[in-house]
Amino acid sequence: MPDLPNPVDLAVPAFVLLVLAEMIVARFRDRSRYCPRDTLTSLMLGFGSTIAGVLAGGMVFALASWVHQFRLFDIGYAWYWFAIAFVLDDLAYYVFHRSAHRVRWFWASHVIHHSSQHYNLSTALRQTWTGFFSLGFLFRLPLFLIGFPPAMVFFVAGVNLVYQFWIHTEVIGRMPRWFEAVMNTPSHHRVHHATNARYLDRNYAGVFIVWDKLFGTFEAERDDDRPRYGIVHNLPDFNVLRAAFHEWWGITKDVWRAPSLYARLGYMFGPPGWSPDGSRDTSETIKARWQARQERGQHWKKPISSSSVPGPEAAPPRAA
Amino acid sequence: MNWWLAAGSLAAVLMLAGIAWALRLGGENRIATPADASRIAEDWIAGFEAHDAVICSNGSGALVFGTRGSVALIRPSGARFIVREMRNPRWRSSESGLEIETGDRTPVRLYLPQAEAAALGARLDATADNDVSNSRA
Numbered sequence A: 001m002p003d004l005p006n007p008v009d010l011a012v013p014a015f016v017l018l019v020l021a022e023m024i025v026a027r028f029r030d031r032s033r034y035c036p037r038d039t040l041t042s043l044m045l046g047f048g049s050t051i052a053g054v055l056a057g058g059m060v061f062a063l064a065s066w067v068h069q070f071r072l073f074d075i076g077y078a079w080y081w082f083a084i085a086f087v088l089d090d091l092a093y094y095v096f097h098r099s100a101h102r103v104r105w106f107w108a109s110h111v112i113h114h115s116s117q118h119y120n121l122s123t124a125l126r127q128t129w130t131g132f133f134s135l136g137f138l139f140r141l142p143l144f145l146i147g148f149p150p151a152m153v154f155f156v157a158g159v160n161l162v163y164q165f166w167i168h169t170e171v172i173g174r175m176p177r178w179f180e181a182v183m184n185t186p187s188h189h190r191v192h193h194a195t196n197a198r199y200l201d202r203n204y205a206g207v208f209i210v211w212d213k214l215f216g217t218f219e220a221e222r223d224d225d226r227p228r229y230g231i232v233h234n235l236p237d238f239n240v241l242r243a244a245f246h247e248w249w250g251i252t253k254d255v256w257r258a259p260s261l262y263a264r265l266g267y268m269f270g271p272p273g274w275s276p277d278g279s280r281d282t283s284e285t286i287k288a289r290w291q292a293r294q295e296r297g298q299h300w301k302k303p304i305s306s307s308s309v310p311g312p313e314a315a316p317p318r319a320a
Numbered sequence B: 001m002n003w004w005l006a007a008g009s010l011a012a013v014l015m016l017a018g019i020a021w022a023l024r025l026g027g028e029n030r031i032a033t034p035a036d037a038s039r040i041a042e043d044w045i046a047g048f049e050a051h052d053a054v055i056c057s058n059g060s061g062a063l064v065f066g067t068r069g070s071v072a073l074i075r076p077s078g079a080r081f082i083v084r085e086m087r088n089p090r091w092r093s094s095e096s097g098l099e100i101e102t103g104d105r106t107p108v109r110l111y112l113p114q115a116e117a118a119a120l121g122a123r124l125d126a127t128a129d130n131d132v133s134n135s136r137a
């Protein structure tokens, strides 16, 4: 077994230099692209994530090696096996990532990555602390069962993560057409991080955007609908611990108060925002409401201004 | 990852955050006009239709009345905004203005003359009472 390096470790100096470069660009183009408190939170989450990764890494590797015993094929370390492993691992990432947005248990870990209202290279480093606990590693097990050696899979997974770093930026508009057609790009991933109803639950790709096009989850970025980044219910502050654990806390409270076993399971494994009585927003209800609003049209060009306070009799008319 | 890399990463984290601060990136957002507040609320809350908005005296918060019985409360958060949609929120008026419970730990304070704050609070109640449909669709 070759001694493969951890690509993420090797990339850390480049991450630091590129964040620095992007900050300097922001200084001259648009200072609001970075916010020091947000940056500190993102980077601390990234730092904590690497520590959590080291702690869980041994167990994940042991599990992978155990599964690998039952492999269907013996796969060696020839270069083309690396290439095939990279593509299949990226498909596994797509499935993982889609589940991470559609199943609250996985979302509770992944939401960390989306909880910044900024979209810059420091956002890329805003990574989960609870990935092991939420069982995200299960999605890679099929690769070991096929026969890809664990060391190879973890190596290509690291390369995948390093690739995803540079796409977290507003500095790059669009890449050349052929590249946008095949690869995940800043433009495609801005859509993924946006809370605009049109963009919710779209573009789950890691490296190859073709998975989204293949499985019907692709949405192109539009110049007339600029992305607004963050989550539907944005965090009230920059607290690192809140960012790392808030959705787990939400699950705990909901499950505790749930009226039935069905509700308990729904709160854990239903889509984010699921509730037994449907009183909360899911991405479906948000999209539907947005759609209805679009269809009601643009008949809202009425004066929107009053800094004085009208009395109750001036309460707004209700639309039908 | 070894301990040297961990220590180096932590140092880099603090250094980068320090540089962001030294470059004076970010800044404190302000809500300039009621029209801005309405636009922010409509952008952030899918389906929300703003009727009119009240911004507080220093621009550090705004209340947007929707056409369907809900209200949006906006407050700056660094260089961005936090927007919460509410129905029938609890409020309290005082000399410094109007305090509104949003479900977050700290209520949001709109700096307004007390009479205006009380009238605005009454309007919040009236808006909720008026809305019998409570339809969100």
Ligand SMILES: [Zn+2]
Residues within 6 Å of the ligand: A097, A101, A110, A113, A114, A192
């Ligand atoms: Zn995601």
Ligand SMILES: [Zn+2]
Residues within 6 Å of the ligand: A113, A124, A168, A189, A193
């Ligand atoms: Zn991302």
